[in-house]
Amino acid sequence: MIRYTLTCADGHHFESWFQSADAFDGLAARGLLSCAQCGGAGVKKALMAPRVTTHDHPPLEPSLIPAQVPPRALSEPANKTEEMLRAMRDHLARNSTYVGGRFAAEARAMHLQESEARMIHGEAAPDEARALIEDGIAIMPLPFIPPDKTN
Structure with missing residues (x-):
């Protein structure tokens, strides 16, 4: 690597x-x-610039190494985009129900008023998503992977 x-x-x-x-x-x-x-x-x-050390020349003291980007915890967002995506994901987790692979069926049932309208998120195959859109059901892809689908 x-x-x-x-x-x-x-x-x-x-x-x-x-x-x-x-x-x-x-x-x-x-x-x-x-x-x-x-x-x-x-x-x-x-x-x-690779950091190569030899027996004749010990590594530079940390204070002599040029300053670069300050270290940050990996759990902290690296930029505004990551910060906004995290806020969006957190909002979704607090205010929406994850329905997994039942997303298309649940969205259609709410549209047809066969079930109570609520905020949901989940997965849909491309043909299922296309059918929902063609039927006038408002959906949108999320710009992130659901937390339970990440490593």
Whole structure:
């Protein structure tokens, strides 16, 4: 595994792990890399300086290493976009019922007034979602994975 510091065409800096240098090159050549902050293309390696120590030269004192982005807890949002997505996910968790794979059936039942209207979220196959939209049932995809579906 290798970790690269990357930058996008808009100047955002972020890090990502790759199986190898060849893996990064292959993904970049096929245009499969996008910015972790804005989703933009044009991702390339940023200038990096490896920290190599030898017996003759001990590592630099931490106070002599140039300051970079201050460390943050992994549970803290890295930017405004992550902060807004977290707030949206928290609001959904507090005010909506997760119905899983029954989403299309539940949404249709509420639309037909066969069940009480309430806020729900869940999963629907593309053809189910398309049928709901064609029938005038207002739905929208969520910009995140439900918490119980993440690692």
